[in-house]
Amino acid sequence: MTIAATGKKKYLIALLVAMLLPLSAMADEKYDLLQQQVEAMQKQLEQVREALKQYAEQSASKEEVAQEVTELKKDIARAAEWKDPNTLIHLSGYADVGYAKSNIADGSFNVGSFSPIFHYQYRDLVMLESELEIEVTDEGDTEVALEYLTIDLFLGDYLTLIGGKFLSPIGQFRQNQHPSWINKLTSAPPGFGHDGAAPVSEVGFQVRGGFPMGNMFANYSAYIGNGPELNSTIEDGEFELEGIEAEGFGKNSNGKNVYGGRFGFIPLPGLEIGISGATGKATVTAIELAHHDEEEPDEHGDEEPDEHDEDEEGGDEPDVDFSGEPARDYDVFGFDFAWGLNNFRLRGEYVKTKIGADEVGITASPGATWETWYTQASYLFPQTNWETVLRYTDFDTPHSSQDQQQWAVGLNYLFASSVIGKFTYEINDGEPGSQANSNRWMFQLAYGF
Amino acid sequence: MKTIDFLKVQPVFAISTLLIALSLPSLALAADYQEAGSFAQGAKSWANNCSRCHNMRDPQDLRDDQWNTTVFHMRIRAGLTGQQTRDILTFLQESNNTVKAEPVVLTTAVSNSGSVLSGSDLYNQTCIACHGANGKGTVPGSPDFTKPQGPLSQSDEVLMQRIVEGFQSPGSPMAMPPKGGNTNLTTTDIQTVLGYLRENFGN
Numbered sequence: 001m002t003i004a005a006t007g008k009k010k011y012l013i014a015l016l017v018a019m020l021l022p023l024s025a026m027a028d029e030k031y032d033l034l035q036q037q038v039e040a041m042q043k044q045l046e047q048v049r050e051a052l053k054q055y056a057e058q059s060a061s062k063e064e065v066a067q068e069v070t071e072l073k074k075d076i077a078r079a080a081e082w083k084d085p086n087t088l089i090h091l092s093g094y095a096d097v098g099y100a101k102s103n104i105a106d107g108s109f110n111v112g113s114f115s116p117i118f119h120y121q122y123r124d125l126v127m128l129e130s131e132l133e134i135e136v137t138d139e140g141d142t143e144v145a146l147e148y149l150t151i152d153l154f155l156g157d158y159l160t161l162i163g164g165k166f167l168s169p170i171g172q173f174r175q176n177q178h179p180s181w182i183n184k185l186t187s188a189p190p191g192f193g194h195d196g197a198a199p200v201s202e203v204g205f206q207v208r209g210g211f212p213m214g215n216m217f218a219n220y221s222a223y224i225g226n227g228p229e230l231n232s233t234i235e236d237g238e239f240e241l242e243g244i245e246a247e248g249f250g251k252n253s254n255g256k257n258v259y260g261g262r263f264g265f266i267p268l269p270g271l272e273i274g275i276s277g278a279t280g281k282a283t284v285t286a287i288e289l290a291h292h293d294e295e296e297p298d299e300h301g302d303e304e305p306d307e308h309d310e311d312e313e314g315g316d317e318p319d320v321d322f323s324g325e326p327a328r329d330y331d332v333f334g335f336d337f338a339w340g341l342n343n344f345r346l347r348g349e350y351v352k353t354k355i356g357a358d359e360v361g362i363t364a365s366p367g368a369t370w371e372t373w374y375t376q377a378s379y380l381f382p383q384t385n386w387e388t389v390l391r392y393t394d395f396d397t398p399h400s401s402q403d404q405q406q407w408a409v410g411l412n413y414l415f416a417s418s419v420i421g422k423f424t425y426e427i428n429d430g431e432p433g434s435q436a437n438s439n440r441w442m443f444q445l446a447y448g449f
Numbered sequence: 450m451k452t453i454d455f456l457k458v459q460p461v462f463a464i465s466t467l468l469i470a471l472s473l474p475s476l477a478l479a480a481d482y483q484e485a486g487s488f489a490q491g492a493k494s495w496a497n498n499c500s501r502c503h504n505m506r507d508p509q510d511l512r513d514d515q516w517n518t519t520v521f522h523m524r525i526r527a528g529l530t531g532q533q534t535r536d537i538l539t540f541l542q543e544s545n546n547t548v549k550a551e552p553v554v555l556t557t558a559v560s561n562s563g564s565v566l567s568g569s570d571l572y573n574q575t576c577i578a579c580h581g582a583n584g585k586g587t588v589p590g591s592p593d594f595t596k597p598q599g600p601l602s603q604s605d606e607v608l609m610q611r612i613v614e615g616f617q618s619p620g621s622p623m624a625m626p627p628k629g630g631n632t633n634l635t636t637t638d639i640q641t642v643l644g645y646l647r648e649n650f651g652n
Contacts, residue, residue, distance in 0.1 A: 083514060084483065090518035119518040123482040124531075127521050157531030160524070172502075176526055182503040210528040219528025264528060269497035269587075338501050342586060345500075383592075383619055417504040448503075 090119040093131065094418075094448040096180035102440035111136045112180060112444060115147065127152045148201060148248075162206040165248040168199040169208065169221040169262045170276045171334040171349045181448030184345075184378050184387070184412060186424040190395035190404045190436075191351065191372025197395065198351040198372065199228060199246030199278065199332060202258070219264040226251065227258035227330060229285040230355065232363040241355055241368040241398060242288050254327035256281035262334070270341060276334035281327035282355060284363045287320055320362060328367070329356030343382060348375035368398035380414070387412040389424075404436040405429040418448035483517070484535055488631060491540025492578035494533045496588050502527070505588050508544035508626050516541045544630030564638045568645025571638055575631040584650035592618050594650035601651045605643060612639050 060068065093116040101107030113135045120128040131147040150164035167175040173192045177183055191197040204225025211218055228246035232239050260278025267273070331354045338347040350373035357367040376391035389410035396403050407427040412420050422444045430436025499505055511519060516538060524534040564571065572580075581587040584594035592600050600608065600618075613636075617624035628634045634642075 086482075088514055088518050090515055092519065092522075117522075119522055121518045121521055124484075124521070125482075127518070127525075129522060129525070152525055154521075154524075154531070162525070176502045208525065208528060210530045210533065212530065217530075217533075221528070269493075270501065272501055340500055342588075342591075380590075414504065417506050418510075420504075 086123050088119070088121040090121070091116060092119065092449055093117040094179045094181045094446065096444050096446040098186060098422075098442060098444035100186075100440060100442040102435075102438045104435075104438045105440075112446075115179070124154055126154065156209075158209045158211045159207060160209050162208065163204075165201055165203045165250075166206055166223070167201050168246065168260075169206070169223065170199050170260060170278060170332055171262075171351050172274065172336045172338065172347070173349055174198060174200055177347075179448060180444065180446035181418050181420060183446075184376065184389045184422070185391055185408050185410045186422050186442040186444040187408065187426065189349075189372065189374035189376075189391060189393040189408075190406055191370065191393065192349070192374070194247060195243045195245065196372065197244075197353050197370035197397075198334070198349075199244075199353070201248035202226070202246070202260075203248045203250055204257070216268075217266040219266075220261065222259075222261035224257050224259050227254075227256070227280045228282045229253050230282050230328070231286045231288050232284045232365065233288050239287075239363040239365040241284075241365055244282070244353060244355065244370065246353075253285050253322075254281050254283040254325075256327050258282075258330060260332065271339045272337065274334075274336040276332075276336070278330070278332040280330050282330035283322070283325050283327045284358070284361065285322050285325070287363065322362070325361045325363065326358055328358050329354070331356075343380040345378045346376070349373060369396075370398070371396045385414040387414060401431045401434045402436060403430060420446050422446065483538070486532065486535030486537070486539035488536075488540050488543055489574045489578075490533075491536035491538070492575070492630065494529070495537045495540055496578040498527050498529065498533070498537075499523070500588055505590070507624055508541045508630065509624070511541075511545070513542045513545070516545070540630060543632060544626035546627070546632055564635070564641035566638065566641070568641045568648070571634070571642040572645050575629045575634065576642065579625070579629075584646070590618060594646060595652070597652050601647060608643055608646075609636075609639060612643070 093114075095114040096112035097110070098112055099107060099109050113133055115131055115133050117129065117131045128149075128151050130149040133145040133147045135143050135145075137143055146165060148165050148167050150162045150166050153161040153163075155161055167178075169175055171192075173189065178188060178192075180186075194200055202223060202225035204223055206221055206223035206225075208221035209219065211220075226249050228244050229249055230244055231242040233242040234240075258278055258280030260276070260280075262274055262276035264272050264274040332351065334349065334351045336347070336349040338345075340346070350371075352369065352371045354369045355367050358364050372393065372395040374391055374393035376389065378387055378389040380387040389408075389412065391406075391408045391410075393404070393406045393408070395406075406429070408424055409427075410422055410424040412422045414420055423441070424444070425439070425441040427439050428437055496505075508516075520534055520538045520541065523529065523537075524531075529537070566574070579586065579588050579591045580594065581591070586593055594601055600611075603611075611625075613628060615625055615627040628639070
């Protein structure tokens with residue numbers, strides 16, 4: 001081997017070493033990178049393990065899920081108890097406050113009445129209904145009366161049996177129109193209040209319901225009850241009938257029942273025509289020595305005097321034994337209609353009550369007739385809350401001082417469908433000097449709830 | 450010895466027997482409580498019967514359970530049949546449901562078609578009770594569709610929104626419930642019935 005060859009070999013070796021040095025450096029960088037990647041993956045793996053551990057801790061087993069579902073179903077069932085129990089309890093009713101002024105008396109603010117209605121219903125089998133009538137008297141006392149209390153047994157789709165004290169089904173006003181949020185005027189039509197021509201309520205049993213007649217409908221009611229009682233008075237030394245109290249007495253004063261009912265026919269939607277009547281016996285149970293001519297009807301049109309009035313006069317009713325008083329004939333006839341088209345409403349009613357003569361009793365006197373009718377039209381102005389009302393009533397009694405013809409005009413504002421502000425002006429035509437002849441205007445705010 | 454006047458007792462006995470016989474089916478009736486009624490028939494019965502005596506109450510005035518006792522109370526007062534009672538109750542209980550207000554998006558143009566039911570069927574099923582066959586309204590506060598400046602003068606978007614969410618016309622004592630009370634109506638149904646309104650009552 002020559003020196004030149006040896007030198008050339010060294011040169012090649014040196015060249016190779018020089019070329020490999022950068023490769024070695026590159027291998028170190030790749031190693032570091034790989035190491036970093038491995039470490040990162042290890043960290044991620046640890047995070048995943050931690051997440052899995054937490055998920056496992058937070059996740060429920062099948063058994064736990066089933067348990068939760070069971071609890072949830074129980075909660076739903078408990079919530080449904082409030083919605084669909086067998087027994088439902090509901091409080092509704094109506095109230096009104098107002099102001100009235102007549103041309104022979106000072107104006108007065110008044111609490112018309114507070115009339116809560118209680119409903120207790122067991123499924124669709126039975127319902128208990130009761131309305132109280134709570135009023136503040138002129139003297140500031142509070143009077144509570146049971147307007148009605150019935151247990152209604154729904155015997156079928158077309159028949160309901162009702163027992164207790166119920167609103168008279170004669171006509172429509174007493175049973176459907178008298179609540180202040182429904183009555184479009186502040187007062188009842190003369191003759192349809194207490195002591196009027198139309199009976200107010202009855203104690204007994206009633207069957208009622210509705211049924212289809214082809215495309216038309218009909219409704220009916222038939223009842224048996226204790227019947228009314230009569231008041232008598234003395235005029236020119238002779239007895240005469242003073243008034244009929246048909247307000248659901250809790251006893252039968254003569255042992256004879258009153259039978260009555262109503263048949264309503266609905267030939268067209270919005271039109272109802274009804275005919276009603278009652279017959280039986282009624283007996284005088286009280287003698288009033290003073291007429292109630294001077295009693296001003298209250299804002300509900302009731303002519304019944306306050307209990308205090310009698311006390312103040314030292315007792316209007318003499319102590320008389322009426323046990324032998326004979327029963328007189330008692331007959332009532334009624335006709336009513338109601339029709340509505342869009343914003344217009346028209347309704348009317350006629351009621352006649354006839355009491356027979358008594359020739360042998362303590363209060364023997366001829367018979368007497370009370371008769372009243374009204375027609376009412378109302379119109380709700382479109383796209384407004386304003387409503388106008390006009391009503392005419394003619395009330396005839398055996399006493400000229402109680403006879404009355406009345407025009408009543410009203411302007412109402414409907415704050416809501418059951419919250420109504422009513423302005424009413426009555427033009428009354430009766431015996432000069434009597435209450436029946438005094439005009440008056442009234443304001444009433446009525447709320448049905 | 451006390452005697453019984455047979456002529457007096459006989460009518461009472463006959464009536465009692467009749468009532469007992471009539472009461473037997475009531476056991477089955479009570480077992481079905483609450484039996485669902487027809488929404489569409491309920492809407493008609495509600496419109497035809499309630500306003501005869503009083504102002505129409507808004508279905509949203511009361512909860513379902515409160516409507517239950519209230520309608521049964523009215524069954525007595527108005528002489529309703531059991532079926533009318535169930536129908537009206539179904540209508541009121543479905544009409545007081547609230548619908549979540551969401552923007553209405555018209556996916557297709559409003560027309561008197563597109564739904565499974567025709568516009569006429571949908572109108573007769575849900576709307577006719579209050580709006581009437583002639584579109585002039587049958588209950589107080591129900592607007593007249595045929596008036597040039599009536600509801601149909603509004604755009605489709607506005608009317609769709611009002612139908613979906615419910616709407617109370619100015620001065621009306623009560624509001625139309627969402628979807629007219631028929632929550633089963635789809636957007637397509639509403640578009641179809643709106644097309645029917647424009648075709649039959651629009652100017």
